[in-house]
Amino acid sequence: MTRIGVFYDGNFFSHVSNFYNYHHPRRARISIDGLHAFVRKKVADCENTDVRYCQIVDAHYFRGRLRAQEALHRDYLMKERVFDDVLMRAGVTTHYLPLGPEGEKGIDVWLALEAYETALHKEFDVIALIVCDGDFLPLLRKLNTLGTRVMLLGWDFKYTDQSGDEKETRTAQTLLDEATYPIMMHQVIDDRALKSDSDLNGIFVSQRTPLLRDADETASQPEIGNSTHQRGTVYKLKEGFGFIQPDSGEREVFFYWRDVNNRDFNELKVGDKVQYYLGENHRGVCAKEVTCLGAEMPDQEEVEFVE
Numbered sequence: 001m002t003r004i005g006v007f008y009d010g011n012f013f014s015h016v017s018n019f020y021n022y023h024h025p026r027r028a029r030i031s032i033d034g035l036h037a038f039v040r041k042k043v044a045d046c047e048n049t050d051v052r053y054c055q056i057v058d059a060h061y062f063r064g065r066l067r068a069q070e071a072l073h074r075d076y077l078m079k080e081r082v083f084d085d086v087l088m089r090a091g092v093t094t095h096y097l098p099l100g101p102e103g104e105k106g107i108d109v110w111l112a113l114e115a116y117e118t119a120l121h122k123e124f125d126v127i128a129l130i131v132c133d134g135d136f137l138p139l140l141r142k143l144n145t146l147g148t149r150v151m152l153l154g155w156d157f158k159y160t161d162q163s164g165d166e167k168e169t170r171t172a173q174t175l176l177d178e179a180t181y182p183i184m185m186h187q188v189i190d191d192r193a194l195k196s197d198s199d200l201n202g203i204f205v206s207q208r209t210p211l212l213r214d215a216d217e218t219a220s221q222p223e224i225g226n227s228t229h230q231r232g233t234v235y236k237l238k239e240g241f242g243f244i245q246p247d248s249g250e251r252e253v254f255f256y257w258r259d260v261n262n263r264d265f266n267e268l269k270v271g272d273k274v275q276y277y278l279g280e281n282h283r284g285v286c287a288k289e290v291t292c293l294g295a296e297m298p299d300q301e302e303v304e305f306v307e
Contacts, residue, residue: 001053001055002043002044002047002049002053002054002055002125002126003055003057003122003123003124003125003126004039004040004043004054004055004056004057004124004125004126004127004128005056005057005058005059005060005115005118005119005122005124005126005127005128006036006039006056006058006059006060006092006127006128006130007059007060007062007111007114007115007127007128007129007130007131008059008060008061008062008063008092008130008131009062009063009108009111009129009130009131009132009133009136010061010062010063010107011063011064011107012130012131012132012133012169013030013061013130014063015169016030016130016155016157016169016185017029017030019155019157019159019169020189020204021264022159023157023159023160024157026189026204027258028204028205028206029204029205030203030204030205031202031203031204031205031206032086032087032090032092033089033090034202034203034204034205035130035153035203036056036059036090037199037202038199038200038202038203039056039128039151039153040054040055040056041054041199042151042181042183043126043128043151043181046126046149046151046180046181047125047126047149056091057122057124058093058118058122058124059090059091059092059093060092060093060094060095060111060114060115060118061087061092061093061094061095062095062096062107062108062110062111062114063095063096063097063107064096064097064098064099064105064107065080065096065097065098065099066080066098066099067098067099075269078266079266082266095107095110095111095114097110108133108135108136111131111136111139112136112138112139115127115129115139115143116139116142116143119143119146119148120146124148125148125149126148126149126150126151126180126181127143127148127149127150127151128151128152128153129150129151129152129153129179130153131152131175132154132155132169132170132171132172132175133172134172134174134175136172136175137172137174137175137178140152140175140178140179141178144178144180149180149181150178150179150180150181151179151180151181151182151183152171152175152176152179152181152182152183153183153185154171154175154176154182154183154184154185155169155171155184155185155186156168156169156170156171156184156186157169157186171184188200189203229275229276229277230246230247230248230253230275230276230277230278230287231246231247231273231274231275231276231293232244232245232246232247232248232253232273232274232275232276232287233245233247233271233272233273233274234268234269234270234271234272234274235252235270235271236252236270237268237269237270240256240257240265241254241255241256241257242254242255242265242268243255244274244276244287244290253276253278253285253286253287254285254286254287255276255286255287255288255290256286259276259286259287259288259289259290260290260291260292261289261290261291262291262292263292267292268292272292272293273292273293274287274290274291274292274293275290275291275293276288276289276290276291277289
């Protein structure tokens with residue numbers, strides 16, 4: 001058995017997930033379960049063994065987060081609970097510190113200490129680190145002294161935010177040099193030769209199938225074919241989909257979470273004003289390219305991954 005431990009820098013992971021959801025052609029968040037399956041497969045390849053004998057026996061997620069009152073005020077409590085559910089289902093232990101005026105303090109030290117202590121007592125064969133900061137270099141060197149191989153999952157990416165400013169995230173070269181198995185994930189994901197690779201595609205959250213509409217919501221829909229923007233108000237939200245009441249007074253229009261342009265679906269509220277195009281999917285007429293009017297892209301450090 002090859003015993004694997006996985007340790008997440010939650011802030012870095014959130015940036016990565018937001019990048020693929022908002023700025024990359026994938027337009028999808030990172031799946032925890034999918035990423036774990038990918039890690040097991042890569043460890044099996046690197047260790048020249050069967051993937052069945054490569055098991056993640058421990059996983060930990062570290063991040064600073066808003067204090068309860070502030071999270072309530074900013075409507076983040078529900079989203080944090082949803083993400084906690086995702087982590088729990090994947091068997092990931094969470095470690096949080098409250099954010100102070102200057103951001104998160106001490107969380108990286110906690111990650112490093114926990115990773116080293118756990119590796120020492122549980123004798124991992126491989127530790128997978130989802131980190132990018134060069135401050136973790138002493139951790140990698142300490143793990144090497146234990147004989148624990150380190151698989152580093154790094155990402156380099158750039159994007160332009162809503163203000164037109166260019167943002168960049170890079171993984172420290174010193175970490176890549178020290179890791180036993182350095183993997184630059186952005187290169188793997190963008191490799192055209194791996195476009196149909198099931199293990200790679202499994203890293204991203206798959207599209208959900210919307211729940212069936214209530215019997216009283218199956219009436220005829222407005223005619224499609226109009227390429228101009230329509231406007232309306234979000235009047236109902238459910239798990240992964242919702243309905244818009246058009247300003248024209250016509251019958252409400254269904255929309256799916258993936259069709260929301262400038263917000264995470266979980267950021268929408270009943271009463272939000274939106275514009276959209278009428279289109280079609282397998283269920284009939286629906287709203288496409290739904291844009292929340294007056295909304296900007298959510299803060300990249302505050303939007304959590306939701307599976």
